[in-house]
Amino acid sequence: MTEKWKKEWFSNIRGDVLSGIVVALALIPEAIAFSIIAGVDPMVGLYASFTMAVVIAFAGGRPGMISAATGAMALLMLPLVKEHGLNYLFAATLLTGIIQIIFGVFKIAKLMRFIPRAVMIGFVNALAILIFMAQVPHFIGISTMTYVFVAITLVIVYVVPKFIKSIPAPLIAIIVLTIVAIYSDVELRTVGDLGTITQSLPTFFIPDVPLTFETLSIIFPYSIALAIVGLLESLLTSSIVDDMTGTESDKNKEARGQGIANIVTGFFGGMAGCAMIGQSVINVKSGGRGRLSTFIAGIFLMFLIIVLGDLVVQIPMPVLAGIMIMVCIGTFDWSSFSYLRKAPKSDAVVMLATVSIVVATHDLSKGVIAGVILSAIFFAAKISKIKVTKRNVNQNLVFDVEGQLFFASVEGFVDSFDFTVKQSNIIIDFSNSHIWDDSAVGAIDKVVMKYQESGNTVTIKGLNTTSQKLVDKLSIYDDSHAKLGTH
Amino acid sequence: MYKKILLAADGSENSLRAAEEAVKVASLDKQCVIEIVYIVNFTKSRSEVLHAQGKEELELSRRKKLESVEKLLKSHEHSYRINIMHGEPGPTIVEYANKEQFDLVVIGSRGLNSLQEMVLGSVSHKVVKRANCPVLIVK
Numbered sequence: 001m002t003e004k005w006k007k008e009w010f011s012n013i014r015g016d017v018l019s020g021i022v023v024a025l026a027l028i029p030e031a032i033a034f035s036i037i038a039g040v041d042p043m044v045g046l047y048a049s050f051t052m053a054v055v056i057a058f059a060g061g062r063p064g065m066i067s068a069a070t071g072a073m074a075l076l077m078l079p080l081v082k083e084h085g086l087n088y089l090f091a092a093t094l095l096t097g098i099i100q101i102i103f104g105v106f107k108i109a110k111l112m113r114f115i116p117r118a119v120m121i122g123f124v125n126a127l128a129i130l131i132f133m134a135q136v137p138h139f140i141g142i143s144t145m146t147y148v149f150v151a152i153t154l155v156i157v158y159v160v161p162k163f164i165k166s167i168p169a170p171l172i173a174i175i176v177l178t179i180v181a182i183y184s185d186v187e188l189r190t191v192g193d194l195g196t197i198t199q200s201l202p203t204f205f206i207p208d209v210p211l212t213f214e215t216l217s218i219i220f221p222y223s224i225a226l227a228i229v230g231l232l233e234s235l236l237t238s239s240i241v242d243d244m245t246g247t248e249s250d251k252n253k254e255a256r257g258q259g260i261a262n263i264v265t266g267f268f269g270g271m272a273g274c275a276m277i278g279q280s281v282i283n284v285k286s287g288g289r290g291r292l293s294t295f296i297a298g299i300f301l302m303f304l305i306i307v308l309g310d311l312v313v314q315i316p317m318p319v320l321a322g323i324m325i326m327v328c329i330g331t332f333d334w335s336s337f338s339y340l341r342k343a344p345k346s347d348a349v350v351m352l353a354t355v356s357i358v359v360a361t362h363d364l365s366k367g368v369i370a371g372v373i374l375s376a377i378f379f380a381a382k383i384s385k386i387k388v389t390k391r392n393v394n395q396n397l398v399f400d401v402e403g404q405l406f407f408a409s410v411e412g413f414v415d416s417f418d419f420t421v422k423q424s425n426i427i428i429d430f431s432n433s434h435i436w437d438d439s440a441v442g443a444i445d446k447v448v449m450k451y452q453e454s455g456n457t458v459t460i461k462g463l464n465t466t467s468q469k470l471v472d473k474l475s476i477y478d479d480s481h482a483k484l485g486t487h
Numbered sequence: 488m489y490k491k492i493l494l495a496a497d498g499s500e501n502s503l504r505a506a507e508e509a510v511k512v513a514s515l516d517k518q519c520v521i522e523i524v525y526i527v528n529f530t531k532s533r534s535e536v537l538h539a540q541g542k543e544e545l546e547l548s549r550r551k552k553l554e555s556v557e558k559l560l561k562s563h564e565h566s567y568r569i570n571i572m573h574g575e576p577g578p579t580i581v582e583y584a585n586k587e588q589f590d591l592v593v594i595g596s597r598g599l600n601s602l603q604e605m606v607l608g609s610v611s612h613k614v615v616k617r618a619n620c621p622v623l624i625v626k
Contacts, residue, residue: 113540113541116540117537117538117539117540120537121537121538124537236536236537239536239542240532240533240536240537243527243532243535243536243545243573244529244532244533244573245573246572246573277533281529281530281533284529285529333534333537333538334534335534335538339538
């Protein structure tokens with residue numbers, strides 16, 4: 001146990017410390033921008049990023065993955081903050097954590113396999129679109145200088161990394177352009193116009209909400225959505241980190257860890273968070289592998305806020321908006337366009353439906369749930385296609401059944417038989433079929449009886465063992481007396 | 488003669504031609520082993536995970552990319568191994584080749600994406616500069 005603990009924490013000290021610092025620098029702009037998306041003070045996102053990262057370093061199931069305040073979560077909480085205020089957000093964050101721990105205990109990670117990739121692709125794309133839409137009010141139609149600053153920011157974040165690799169380009173953009181804005185008298189909105197920064201460590205407090213059923217009914221819908229979206233993004237991120245590092249991780253432990261981190265975050269005045277795909281990729285790319293990298297990212301982030309808090313409020317909003325546009329471009333799955341052309345039509349529809357529902361409702365969880373249901377329906381429709389072909393073999397009439405026989409396919413099954421046949425030997429061959437449930441057996445009964453009524457003899461053959469068992473248990477067709485008795 | 492050959496492959500036309508040359512060199516010595524190394528870079532990793540339903544499908548889709556190269560080696564009845572690694576292609580190939588002391592690295596002159604090459608510099612060029620063994624670049 002200690003052996004494993006040592007390995008997860010201290011097997012890559014130099015790489016982890018350096019990458020942790022890089023991640024902390026890259027986290028600052030995002031944490032501030034996501035706070036603004038959620039409609040809260042920048043401190044709420046910064047505190048959340050600090051506590052999430054530090055707690056998940058200990059409690060998470062995927063070493064080297066970065067968790068903090070995220071866009072996916074921020075988008076969900078905006079209506080709650082608007083209508084009920086900050087304390088309800090903290091309470092909802094606590095409840096999110098509790099729900100996630102329950103999910104972890106009941107091994108919900110396994111259910112991830114049931115979420116089709118079309119839905120996951122839709123999730124990622126919808127997230128990118130929503131974050132972009134949230135930036136629009138910060139740069140469209142404000143002033144010419146705003147456009148100029150957004151443009152310069154984009155140039156910096158895409159060009160500078162070709163030459164300077166050690167410092168994250170977004171941070172360079174922020175430092176340079178904040179200085180330019182301060183010394184050049186340009187009229188720009190700043191982070192300070194949207195909230196305040198306090199240069200202190202977060203403190204423990206119990207959210208100031210009445211402990212009533214009403215409170216619970218307000219926060220519960222938000223918490224369940226936050227819990228689902230948080231776990232979805234965290235488990236997707238952990239699969240990506242697993243693949244990038246060629247190692248395994250404990251998904252259920254990660255779900256539990258996310259829960260613990262959110263509970264702590266709620267008590268320390270932070271907003272609910274989850275794992276971040278972008279930051280985790282940055283961490284692995286910069287050499288981070290162990291838990292230490294996540295821990296350092298959190299600690300160093302807090303250190304920077306305490307030291308540089310005064311400057312943070314002076315960051316021009318267009319610079320932040322520019323950085324978020326870059327995050328959107330990085331988040332969006334550009335191979336989706338070729339996916340839309342190559343994937344089966346039903347998958348493409350599921351993906352587009354997921355995106356549209358999220359964009360319409362601004363709620364990622366609704367899109368995911370709708371996408372899962374839609375693809376389940378498509379799946380049922382696909383496998384409920386059943387084919388019955390008729391052929392003549394030595395005076396016998398053979399019907400070959402091909403496909404899955406269950407409640408959704410019985411109607412098509414019964415309809416595909418030719419009931420005008422009289423006085424002949426009929427064989428129904430189920431070699432290429434499987435009988436799944438009571439309604440399937442009922443349908444076979446119906447077909448056999450109908451044929452028997454018009455004087456045919458019917459033989460069933462080719463049932464596989466499980467199908468045969470089900471038919472033997474439920475069927476009444478071969479008990480001709482029972483059948484005759486009913487008439 | 489060459490006993491251990493590293494064949495860097497990404498499933499492109501170029502890497503298939505590189506494989507042909509690797510087979511020619513390897514046929515000089517019965518004991519020579521070819522190791523096919525396929526590098527999944529970090530950015531690709533993200534979209535491949537997203538597009539695969541589970542780990543098994545992910546692995547299958549990568550093996551499929553190497554299918555043509557694998558077929559070629561099989562048809563020459565040459566012993567080979569496949570190694571899928573993660574990281575930036577250039578440095579990862581160099582590090583692995585040097586660590587495992589390969590006798591020869593065979594690599595295509597250009598991979599799948601010429602735009603990427605313009606921005607990041609060519610992988611084969613990086614390998615030539617920093618590998619400790621002879622490098623065969625196939626046009």
